[in-house]
Structure formats: structure tokens, C-alpha cells
Amino acid sequence: xxxxxxxxxxxxxxxxxxxxxxxxxxxxxxxxxxxxxxxxxxxxxxxxxxxxxxxxxxxxxxxxxxxxxxxxxxxxxxxxxxxxxxxxxxxxxxxxxxxxxxxxxxxxxxxxxxxxxxxxxxxxxxxxxxxxxxxxxxxxxxxxxxxxxxxxxxxxxxxxxxxxxxxxxxxxxxxxxxxxxxxxxxxxxxxxxxxxxxxxxxxxxxxxxxxxxxxxxxxxxxxxxxxxxxxxxxxxxxxxxxxxxxxxxxxxxxxxxxxxxxxxxxxxxxxxxxxxxxxxxxxxxxxxxxxxxxxxxxxxxxxxxxxxxxxxxxxxxxxxxxxxxxxxxxxxxxxxxxxxxxxxxxxxxxxxxxxxxxxxxxxxxxx
Amino acid sequence: xxxxxxxxxxxxxxxxxxxxxxxxxxxxxxxxxxxxxxxxxxxxxxxxxxxxxxxxxxxxxxxxxxxxxxxxxxxxxxxxxxxxxxxxxxxxxxxxxxxxxxxxxxxxxxxxxxxxxxxxxxxxxxxxxxxxxxxxxxxxxxxxxxxxxxxxxxxxxxxxxxxxxxxxxxxxxxxxxxxxxxxxxxxxxxxxxxxxxxxxxxxxxxxxxxxxxxxxxxxxxxxxxxxxxxxxxxxxxxxxxxxxxxxxxxxxxxxxxxxxxxxxxxxxxxxxxxxxxxxxxxxxxxxxxxxxxxxxxxxxxxxxxxxxxxxxxxxxxxxxxxxxxxxxxxxxxxxxxxxxxxxxxxxxxxxxxxxxxxxxxxxxxxxxxxxxxxxxxxxxxxxxxxxxxxxxxxxxxx
Numbered sequence: 001x002x003x004x005x006x007x008x009x010x011x012x013x014x015x016x017x018x019x020x021x022x023x024x025x026x027x028x029x030x031x032x033x034x035x036x037x038x039x040x041x042x043x044x045x046x047x048x049x050x051x052x053x054x055x056x057x058x059x060x061x062x063x064x065x066x067x068x069x070x071x072x073x074x075x076x077x078x079x080x081x082x083x084x085x086x087x088x089x090x091x092x093x094x095x096x097x098x099x100x101x102x103x104x105x106x107x108x109x110x111x112x113x114x115x116x117x118x119x120x121x122x123x124x125x126x127x128x129x130x131x132x133x134x135x136x137x138x139x140x141x142x143x144x145x146x147x148x149x150x151x152x153x154x155x156x157x158x159x160x161x162x163x164x165x166x167x168x169x170x171x172x173x174x175x176x177x178x179x180x181x182x183x184x185x186x187x188x189x190x191x192x193x194x195x196x197x198x199x200x201x202x203x204x205x206x207x208x209x210x211x212x213x214x215x216x217x218x219x220x221x222x223x224x225x226x227x228x229x230x231x232x233x234x235x236x237x238x239x240x241x242x243x244x245x246x247x248x249x250x251x252x253x254x255x256x257x258x259x260x261x262x263x264x265x266x267x268x269x270x271x272x273x274x275x276x277x278x279x280x281x282x283x284x285x286x287x288x289x290x291x292x293x294x295x296x297x298x299x300x301x302x303x304x305x306x307x308x309x310x311x312x313x314x315x316x317x318x319x320x321x322x323x324x325x326x327x328x329x330x331x332x333x334x335x336x337x338x339x340x341x342x343x344x345x346x347x348x349x350x351x352x353x354x355x356x357x358x359x360x361x362x363x364x365x366x367x
Numbered sequence: 368x369x370x371x372x373x374x375x376x377x378x379x380x381x382x383x384x385x386x387x388x389x390x391x392x393x394x395x396x397x398x399x400x401x402x403x404x405x406x407x408x409x410x411x412x413x414x415x416x417x418x419x420x421x422x423x424x425x426x427x428x429x430x431x432x433x434x435x436x437x438x439x440x441x442x443x444x445x446x447x448x449x450x451x452x453x454x455x456x457x458x459x460x461x462x463x464x465x466x467x468x469x470x471x472x473x474x475x476x477x478x479x480x481x482x483x484x485x486x487x488x489x490x491x492x493x494x495x496x497x498x499x500x501x502x503x504x505x506x507x508x509x510x511x512x513x514x515x516x517x518x519x520x521x522x523x524x525x526x527x528x529x530x531x532x533x534x535x536x537x538x539x540x541x542x543x544x545x546x547x548x549x550x551x552x553x554x555x556x557x558x559x560x561x562x563x564x565x566x567x568x569x570x571x572x573x574x575x576x577x578x579x580x581x582x583x584x585x586x587x588x589x590x591x592x593x594x595x596x597x598x599x600x601x602x603x604x605x606x607x608x609x610x611x612x613x614x615x616x617x618x619x620x621x622x623x624x625x626x627x628x629x630x631x632x633x634x635x636x637x638x639x640x641x642x643x644x645x646x647x648x649x650x651x652x653x654x655x656x657x658x659x660x661x662x663x664x665x666x667x668x669x670x671x672x673x674x675x676x677x678x679x680x681x682x683x684x685x686x687x688x689x690x691x692x693x694x695x696x697x698x699x700x701x702x703x704x705x706x707x708x709x710x711x712x713x714x715x716x717x718x719x720x721x722x723x724x725x726x727x728x729x730x731x732x733x734x735x736x737x738x739x740x741x742x743x744x745x746x747x748x749x750x751x752x753x754x755x756x757x758x759x760x761x762x763x764x765x
Contacts (some may be wrong), residue, residue, distance in 0.1 A: 029491035029492075030490060030492060038491060039490055040490060043492050048598060144657075189394050189397060190398075190399055191398040192397070192398055195401070195402070195405065202739075205739075207704035207707040209710065209718055209741050210707070210738040212422050213734075213738070214735045217731035217734075218732060218735055221415070221419045221420065222416055222420075223733065224415050224418075225415075225418060225422065235730070259628065300508075303508070305510045306510060308711065309711055316508070320514070332518040335515060336511060336518070339511065343507050343511065344506045345508070347506035351506065
């Protein structure tokens with residue numbers, strides 16, 4: 001080895017072809033051992049069996065743009081004409097079709113709010129106010145009934161706006177309850193702790209469907225005679241209960257991560273329980289739990305699809321309803337791929353954001 | 368309410384600090400306030416409910432469980448007919464839920480472990496494919512995947528007459544999956560018996576080998592010997608009993624298949640959906656569990672003269688299991704709870720039967736209470752078992 005260090009006198013040797021460049025990469029990553037080579041070949045063969053027919057179905061033989069279902073069946077590939085025909089119904093549900101600009105603005109408003117909240121420069125108490133105003137605008141524009149906008153009852157809402165409203169409102173309203181539940185679970189007061197533990201474990205131990213069933217069939221019985229609440233609100237309350245229990249556990253994780261010294265120092269300064277909690281503990285705990293909170297939001301966003309079982313018209317239900325049109329039978333793959341892409345776009349973006357946030361928060365905390 | 372506490376405080380004022388500042392008294396007062404408020408709200412809701420029920424002439428209680436159910440259930444592990452009562456229908460649903468969850472847990476663990484290890488593979492193609500799988504499946508709602516699988520089974524697979532047969536004796540059609548079943552023969556019973564005897568013997572061998580190693584230091588190839596015992600004994604028993612190889616192959620008769628083991632389209636869809644979805648989460652848990660063990664641990668094990676398999680079994684696995692088991696528990700719980708989505712595609716699980724019962728009898732509260740009780744019991748059982756297992760493998764600290 002020592003002899004090789006005499007550079008300069010010798011001509012520069014090129015690296016061997018088999019260990020550098022594309023060939024070297026192939027060797028190191030695909031054919032490093034005999035079983036890796038075998039695995040690579042088997043997988044390539046399987047991919048060759050699956051991918052070309054799939055691409056053919058998705059793109060080449062597919063029927064694009066407007067067209068009838070007969071043309072679709074003749075083409076033999078995916079029927080994107082079905083989506084072309086039905087996408088407005090799938091995305092907006094039964095909202096009056098001449099008013100579709102309203103749910104569009106509502107969707108953009110919610111996405112805008114999420115986008116603003118993802119920027120750390122805007123993290124301040126003011127953000128809460130922005131959300132209240134923003135969601136007020138969303139509900140205003142969906143309900144209408146002022147400034148010449150026609151009133152649209154929420155039984156006509158559907159599709160993506162409903163999915164977004166259910167998940168965003170559910171999570172936002174549940175958050176303060178979740179913080180209280182998490183504090184209660186770590187409280188020294190035995191009765192309060194027992195009740196918080198009981199609530200959290202009860203909700204987390206049962207499937208979301210049973211809570212939605214409870215919301216749809218039992219809530220009407222809870223109310224005094226003559227008082228009714230609409231289906232959307234009932235489902236929303238069910239979601240809030242569910243989200244509060246799951247978020248409470250996330251917040252508890254944050255509370256447990258705060259070193260004991262912080263609690264003791266606050267006590268030593270003579271702060272009261274609420275001063276200690278609101279000024280010392282929560283600001284630190286909540287900033288730790290933001291990335292897992294985003295993950296909760298992702299699973300929650302996916303879970304809103306369950307409202308189809310209690311008969312609300314979210315994105316999942318509108319896609320199913322579009323499939324029942326006798327003129328367009330059997331194009332379930334196209335419909336599911338379409339809404340699958342919408343769900344995927346939201347969830348993938350949020351999970352990437354949560355990963356990025358976690359590393360960047362860790363970095364800034366270390367310095 | 369606040370006035371009450373102040374009054375109580377002034378009464379007890381003496382030479383010492385006011386009762387209002389006594390932490391014990393304040394703790395008690397807060398708790399009485401909160402409990403009182405919750406009891407009041409609860410009482411209000413219960414009285415409303417009782418009023419409403421009385422007005423609608425709905426009897427409370429579980430008396431309806433003895434009445435005739437008069438609805439058919441498409442698949443059942445026990446004898447059931449529409450003439451059976453609601454209680455029996457409920458048990459059928461419970462067994463169906465357990466069947467889907469238990470099979471799902473086993474298969475999801477296997478698939479998830481394979482995918483999790485694949486993500487760390489040195490083979491670029493394998494690692495990439497595993498990543499694409501995990502990222503895609505995690506970010507799409509389970510319900511959508513269930514509908515898609517159900518659609519694939521019922522709409523894209525051919526009629527029984529043109530059923531696909533990827534392997535001899537296996538048929539895939541839109542009426543479900545059919546697998547060949549061994550014809551009933553005492554030899555199979557002998558084999559099953561031998562399997563359990565093998566497990567019992569293996570435990571005994573393990574205990575004996577551990578004691579001998581503790582006493583003398585001599586090692587015994589327990590793992591290999593026991594695997595041979597557990598797998599070999601049934602085969603031996605089967606061969607001694609005459610080695611019957613006759614299989615009952617599903618046969619097309621009329622419009623459908625007869626014979627063999629059949630999986631309904633609903634069951635196939637819920638099982639595939641649950642396994643594929645949960646495996647993507649298990650894969651991430653397995654991956655992080657493996658990454659959590661420092662490579663230095665393996666190197667140290669090798670330096671001590673352990674073999675590769677021993678390093679994996681004695682050094683790496685015990686440490687990564689400690690990271691893996693707690694999140695795995697919650698995935699098992701999630702899978703069990705997610706099996707309730709079966710109601711959406713018509714698999715007769717406990718939720719779907721309770722839902723039918725609620726619609727027929729109007730006993731909403733009892734129905735929801737039963738569903739919740741079932742899942743709470745299952746959740747509790749799984750957490751108790753996994754907590755026991757976790758304690759068993761946990762690091763023993765001073």
C-alpha cells in the first residue's frame with residue numbers, strides 16, 4: 001500500500017471498469033452476490049410481466065377525454081371518459097352544479113390554511129385567529145344565504161370539501177380537549193386522572209365505526225324531546241371524541257418528554273399550576289409533538305372515509321355513488337384510482353412534511 | 368360553584384392559613400366540582416334517553432337476544448339458520464371477526480417482516496420496490512383498498528365456469544377462492560396430535576438443555592433439534608398411518624364449485640386488504656427495530672467467536688424485539704379494530720350483525736354497547752398478552 005502513494009511519477013490509472021461507473025453501480029447494487037443476482041433477475045421478470053400490460057391499460061389502450069361507455073369497452077383499456085364525465089360529482093357531490101365555484105374556493109381556502117400553518121415563521125397565537133376566520137369563511141361560502149348567495153343546506157355538501165371539513169374541524173376542535181385530557185391523565189388528582197384514563201382508553205379500545213354508529217343512532221336519543229341535530233354535526237361530534245382521545249396520547253408523549261427539572265424549577269419560582277402549565281410546560285411539550293400530530297392528522301384524514309357507513313357523502317361515498325349510474329357500470333378501478341390519487345396526494349405531502357419538520361426541529365433544538 | 372368554596376374557606380378560617388390555600392382541600396374541591404359536573408351531564412343525557420325510549424316504546428335490556436333472528440348469514444363457523452336467535456347470530460359474527468383478525472395478524476406479521484427486511488436489502492431493486500409498496504399503501508385509506516380488492520374479486524375475476532387456476536386444484540372466481548382440502552382420514556388427526564406432542568417435547572428439551580448448559584456449559588443444538596421435532600413428528604405420524612394423499616379437489620357442478628375449502632369473496636377481500644395495509648406499518652416497525660441495534664453489537668458478537676446465526680439470535684434479535692414489540696402491539700390492535708370495516712363490503716363480522724340487529728329491533732344502545740364490549744375485551748386481551756411478552760423480553764435492570 002505504501003508504494004502506491006507515490007503519485008506524480010506514475011501515470012494516473014483509471015479505476016477498473018467493473019467497480020466504478022454504471023457497471024460498477026449495477027454490480028454493487030443488483031448483482032453483489034449470487035442470490036442478489038438471482039433475486040434481481042426474478043424481480044425484473046415479474047416486473048416485465050406486470051408493468052407493460054398495466055401501462056398499456058392505464059395509458060395506451062385507455063379512452064381519454066369525452067366519450068361514451070361503448071367506446072370505452074371497445075378500447076379495452078382504462079376508461080378515463082368515466083372520470084371526465086363524473087369528476088365534478090365525485091369532487092363536489094350533490095352541491096348545486098351552477099354553484100361549484102363555492103366548494104372550489106372552500107377547498108382552496110382549507111389548503112391555503114394548511115399551507116400557511118406549515119410555515120414555522122407563522123407559528124404564533126395569531127394563527128389560531130387566522131384559522132377561526134378562515135374556517136368561518138369556508139362555512140360561510142358553503143352555506144351561503146347572504147350577499148345574494150343561495151342557501152345550501154349541509155345535506156347537499158359532499159365530496160372533497162366534506163372530507164376536508166370533517167377532518168380539519170374534527171382535529172382543530174378536539175385539540176384543546178386533547179390537551180386537557182393529557183394534563184388530566186398526568187394529574188395528581190385521582191378522580192380526574194381515573195376519568196381521563198377511562199375516557200381515553202375506552203375510545204382507543206373500540207373501532208371508529210362503533211363511535212360513528214353511536215353518533216348516528218344514539219345521539220338523537222340523548223337529546224331532549226323535540227331537539228334534533230343534523231347528521232353532519234353528529235358525525236363531526238363522533239370524530240371530535242375520537243380525535244381527542246388519540247391526540248391526548250400524543251400530547252401526553254410530549255408532556256413526558258419534558259425533563260422533571262422544568263417542573264421543579266417552575267414550582268421553585270412559586271408559579272401556580274396553570275401558570276406553570278401554560279408558560280413553561282405546554283410551550284415546550286407542544287412543539288415536540290407537532291410531527292406526531294401531523295401523523296395523527298394523516299390517519300384521521302384517511303379515517304374520514306368511514307362516514308360512508310353512516311350515509312354521509314364524502315369523497316369515498318361520491319365515488320361509490322358515481323359507480324351506481326347504470327350508464328357507466330363496472331368502471332370501479334378508474335373511480336378508485338382517481339380518489340386514491342387525491343387521498344395519496346394529501347397524505348404523502350403531509351407525511352413528507354412531518355418527516356422534514358422532525359429533522360429540522362431536531363437540528364434547531366440541538367444548537 | 369365558586370361561591371361555595373369561598374364560603375367553606377371563610378368558615379374554617381383560624382390562626383392558620385385560609386382553607387382556600389390548603390392544597391388538599393383545593394384538590395378535593397376541584398375533583399368534586401368536575402365529578403359533579405360530569406354526573407350532572409350524564410344524568411341529563413340518561414334521563415333524556417329514558418324519556419325518548421319510553422316515548423318510542425322501546426324496551427331496554429338484552430331480552431331481545433332470545434328472539435328469532437330471521438335473517439340469513441352468508442358464512443358461519445358454527446351451525447346457524449335464520450330460525451336461530453339473535454344471541455347465536457351475534458356469536459357467529461364474533462367468530463367471523465376473530466377468524467379474520469387472527470389470520471390477518473399472522474399473515475400481516477409475515478408479510479410486514481419480509482417487506483421491512485427488504486427495505487434494508489443491499490439489492491437496490493428490492494429496497495426500492497419495498498419503499499414504493501410502503502409509501503403507496505400507507506397513504507391510501509384502508510376502506511378504499513377494501514373496496515378495490517372486493518371489486519377485483521367480484522367484478523374482475525371470471526365466473527366459476529371460466530375460473531382461473533394458477534395452481535392445480537386452486538380456483539379463483541368471482542364467487543371466491545377455492546382450495547383443495549385433504550379428504551377426512553384418521554392419519555390427519557394423528558398428524559395434528561403429533562404436532563402438539565412435538566411442541567410439548569420441544570419445550571421439555573429446551574428446559575433440559577438450558578439446565579444442562581447452566582450446570583456443565585455444554586451446548587445443545589436446541590433450535591435445530593426442536594424444529595425437526597415439531598415438523599418431523601407430524602410427518603412421521605402421517606406416514607405411519609398410511610400416508611394418505613387423496614385431496615378433495617373443488618369441482619365445477621352446475622353454476623358453482625363443490626368441495627374443497629372455499630373462501631368467500633368478502634372474506635378474501637377483507638383478509639387481503641387488512642394484511643396488505645397493516646403489513647406496510649409493520650414493515651416500518653421492523654425496519655426501525657433492526658436499525659435500532661448498533662452494528663457494533665454484531666461485530667462484538669462475531670469478535671467473541673459466535674457464529675452469524677448465533678449473533679442474530681442471541682445478540683441482535685433480543686435487542687430489536689425490545690424496540691419492535693410495543694408498536695407491534697398497537698398495530699395488532701389496529702388490525703383487529705379495522706376488521707370492523709368488513710361491514711362496508713358485507714362480510715358478516717360482529718359489527719355488521721349488530722348493525723342488522725339494531726335495524727331490525729331498534730335496540731341501538733344495546734347493539735352499540737355489545738360492539739364496544741367485544742372490541743374492548745379483544746383489545747384488553749391482546750394488550751395483556753403483549754405486555755406479558757414485553758416484560759418477558761425486557762431488559763432486566765438493577
